[in-house]
Amino acid sequence: MNKILVVDDEPNIRLVYREVLSDGGYEVLEAESAKETFEILNREPIDLVVLDIKLRSESGLDVLQRITNEFPNLPVVLCSAYVSFQNDYTSWLAESYVVKSSDPEELLLEVNKVLRKKGGH
Amino acid sequence: MAKFGDSYCWMIKDDPSVCPYIRPGEEYLINDVNKRIREKCIECEELKNDLKNLGEEKGPLFGTFSTVLDEFRKREQKLEKYGKSLKVKEEMFDTMAHLSTSLKLVLDLDEILYKVLVAFTAGSSFGFNRAIMLLSQKGKLRGYFAVGPKSPEEAYTIWNDISQKNLTIVDLLIFSPQLFQKEKEKFKEVLKKMEFDLDEGIFKRAFKTGMIPRVTSEEVLPDVIRGFYQGTPFWIVPLFSHLKRPLGVILLDNFLTKREVSQEEIKAIEIFSTEISLALERGLTYEELEEKIETLEEANVKLKEHQELIMKLREEASIGEMVLQMTHSFKNPTIAIAGLARLLKKKTNDPSSVSKYTDAILEEAIKLEKTHKDFINFVKTKYTSEKTPIDINKVVELLYQEKKNKEKSQGVNFHLNLGSNLPLVLGNDYQLYNCIENIVSNSIEAMPEGGELFIETAEEDGFVSVGIKDTGPGISDEVMKNLFKPFFTTKTIGSGLGLYTAKGIIENLGGHIVVSCERDKGCNVTVKIPILSKEVIDEQNLSSR
Numbered sequence: 001m002n003k004i005l006v007v008d009d010e011p012n013i014r015l016v017y018r019e020v021l022s023d024g025g026y027e028v029l030e031a032e033s034a035k036e037t038f039e040i041l042n043r044e045p046i047d048l049v050v051l052d053i054k055l056r057s058e059s060g061l062d063v064l065q066r067i068t069n070e071f072p073n074l075p076v077v078l079c080s081a082y083v084s085f086q087n088d089y090t091s092w093l094a095e096s097y098v099v100k101s102s103d104p105e106e107l108l109l110e111v112n113k114v115l116r117k118k119g120g121h
Numbered sequence: 122m123a124k125f126g127d128s129y130c131w132m133i134k135d136d137p138s139v140c141p142y143i144r145p146g147e148e149y150l151i152n153d154v155n156k157r158i159r160e161k162c163i164e165c166e167e168l169k170n171d172l173k174n175l176g177e178e179k180g181p182l183f184g185t186f187s188t189v190l191d192e193f194r195k196r197e198q199k200l201e202k203y204g205k206s207l208k209v210k211e212e213m214f215d216t217m218a219h220l221s222t223s224l225k226l227v228l229d230l231d232e233i234l235y236k237v238l239v240a241f242t243a244g245s246s247f248g249f250n251r252a253i254m255l256l257s258q259k260g261k262l263r264g265y266f267a268v269g270p271k272s273p274e275e276a277y278t279i280w281n282d283i284s285q286k287n288l289t290i291v292d293l294l295i296f297s298p299q300l301f302q303k304e305k306e307k308f309k310e311v312l313k314k315m316e317f318d319l320d321e322g323i324f325k326r327a328f329k330t331g332m333i334p335r336v337t338s339e340e341v342l343p344d345v346i347r348g349f350y351q352g353t354p355f356w357i358v359p360l361f362s363h364l365k366r367p368l369g370v371i372l373l374d375n376f377l378t379k380r381e382v383s384q385e386e387i388k389a390i391e392i393f394s395t396e397i398s399l400a401l402e403r404g405l406t407y408e409e410l411e412e413k414i415e416t417l418e419e420a421n422v423k424l425k426e427h428q429e430l431i432m433k434l435r436e437e438a439s440i441g442e443m444v445l446q447m448t449h450s451f452k453n454p455t456i457a458i459a460g461l462a463r464l465l466k467k468k469t470n471d472p473s474s475v476s477k478y479t480d481a482i483l484e485e486a487i488k489l490e491k492t493h494k495d496f497i498n499f500v501k502t503k504y505t506s507e508k509t510p511i512d513i514n515k516v517v518e519l520l521y522q523e524k525k526n527k528e529k530s531q532g533v534n535f536h537l538n539l540g541s542n543l544p545l546v547l548g549n550d551y552q553l554y555n556c557i558e559n560i561v562s563n564s565i566e567a568m569p570e571g572g573e574l575f576i577e578t579a580e581e582d583g584f585v586s587v588g589i590k591d592t593g594p595g596i597s598d599e600v601m602k603n604l605f606k607p608f609f610t611t612k613t614i615g616s617g618l619g620l621y622t623a624k625g626i627i628e629n630l631g632g633h634i635v636v637s638c639e640r641d642k643g644c645n646v647t648v649k650i651p652i653l654s655k656e657v658i659d660e661q662n663l664s665s666r
Contacts, residue, residue: 012454012457012481012484012485013453013456013457013460015461015481016457016460016461016464019464020464100452100453100456103459103463104456104460104463105463
């Protein structure tokens with residue numbers, strides 16, 4: 001079973017993502033900060049990270065940059081409330097980019113797509 | 122022949138026919154021979170000739186008389202000349218002394234130039250017919266001001282006026298901007314044309330030697346100068362700064378009287394030009410200073426406008442930022458609510474999930490409500506400002522009643538201590554309530570495990586203070602630094618506008634918020650609002666009547 005790490009500072013968003021991704025057949029871990037994220041990443045193998053672009057006191061983009069440096073093969077799906085972040089070149093480091101919407105199934109589809117692509121290689 | 126029989130005209134009494142030089146009113150000289158000799162004959166060629174003839178006829182004694190008379194006349198002429206020269210010098214000294222005194226207190230460039238040129242042209246002293254001032258500006262000598270008549274007719278009118286009104290140098294040196302403008306206007310055309318290089322031959326010579334050259338039409342002259350003086354000689358007085366920098370020149374001439382100028386006069390002008398230079402330099406410096414002040418004042422006005430614009434832009438930017446933040450604040454809860462609702466719909470056959478989902482939905486809805494409230498407060502703070510005298514105790518008490526029971530269930534105990542007879546403050550009660558509520562809410566949220574909350578009001582140093590003290594864990598220096606910045610929040614539920622708005626409200630009233638925290642002992646926030654003075658209350662009563 002693929003392991004997915006959801007990084008978001010909003011507990012209820014994490015809840016929604018956890019439920020949707022669990023139902024989709026994934027094992028879900030949660031982190032609410034950069035610190036927690038890297039604790040988990042260094043502790044156990046993770047197949048994909050779902051990362052919120054705006055964490056409370058830190059930028060999700062900084063976290064993304066660190067992940068791509070330290071875990072170059074780990075795909076990251078970036079989530080944001082804003083479309084505008086897509087213009088920031090740092091966001092291009094992510095495997096995929098999802099604009100948060102009221103239908104969390106979109107995230108599931110994106111995660112499936114990314115992991116399928118990864119499995120294919 | 123002045124011989125009448127055996128006698129001479131200068132010896133005969135009582136005969137009016139012997140002397141044709143006695144004028145009406147001098148009839149007493151007909152009888153008084155001695156007086157007549159002193160007043161008339163001594164200058165008369167008849168006497169000189171008679172004495173000469175007598176010398177030839179009667180021996181050398183009479184010849185001596187003739188020689189003595191000759192010498193006497195020469196000496197008298199000399200004396201007269203010295204007397205005149207002395208008078209001129211006295212007058213010059215007088216003019217110089219007056220001008221010197223008069224210039225001492227003057228800073229205005231126009232007034233200095235006016236006085237200097239008038240002194241040079243005042244008839245009783247130097248008495249030049251015209252004087253022109255050229256000032257050195259950016260490597261050029263430019264015509265600035267001139268005084269004097271333009272024609273003989275005008276000269277006659279001026280000089281007549283001065284003598285009739287018995288005007289002295291003191292009267293003439295009295296300056297008025299109107300007089301200055303009138304003179305300046307008169308020579309406007311020629312002044313405009315007068316623009317020369319500093320190293321133009323005649324001026325270069327004057328600046329190099331520091332002397333006052335007499336310039337004639339035989340020299341190489343700029344066309345404007347040649348045309349203006351039309352053969353009349355003129356004098357150039359060079360003026361220097363204390364660092365020997367050329368300040369300008371004064372051109373002097375006597376185009377009507379054709380009077381020549383003595384070496385003594387030139388020397389006097391030379392000495393005097395030092396004092397004029399000093400005054401001129403002072404005037405120029407003052408003018409430069411005034412210009413600089415004006416420039417600075419203009420710059421200041423622009424700076425203020427710019428600052429206001431920046432403030433406005435900042436405010437707009439903060440509104441823009443706020444709108445962006447609002448989008449985020451609204452979007453996250455909305456997404457969570459919608460996501461949870463979908464899950465709820467999908468899983469209604471699984472009752473264990475239901476309460477988990479509904480709790481989360483409620484929590485998100487509260488977030489939206491809270492953000493909405495903060496937004497309303499922010500807008501109200503920004504866009505309403507009606508102030509009234511307020512009893513702060515009433516505001517605090519209302520808040521206390523509202524919070525007391527609600528928060529008790531959360532484990533927070535309220536302690537209220539209201540100062541008695543507190544003076545009023547000027548403010549908006551809605552804003553003040555929200556401001557204090559915000560701080561109280563923060564304190565309560567700082568104690569999730571419960572604790573004690575103290576609210577007290579007091580009067581101190583011209584302020585009414587509201588102290589809010591909690592027994593929470595305190596805050597870090599990092600948080601403290603950002604406490605009042607917009608959109609700063611450590612809370613899951615919070616827009617980051619609450620304390621920022623509170624600070625804005627209090628500062629707008631001329632007050633301030635003081636925060637002190639101690640690790641593990643809690644925070645103490647004091648809101649200080651200036652006391653409404655009695656004068657302001659009276660004034661308001663008056664104006665509202």
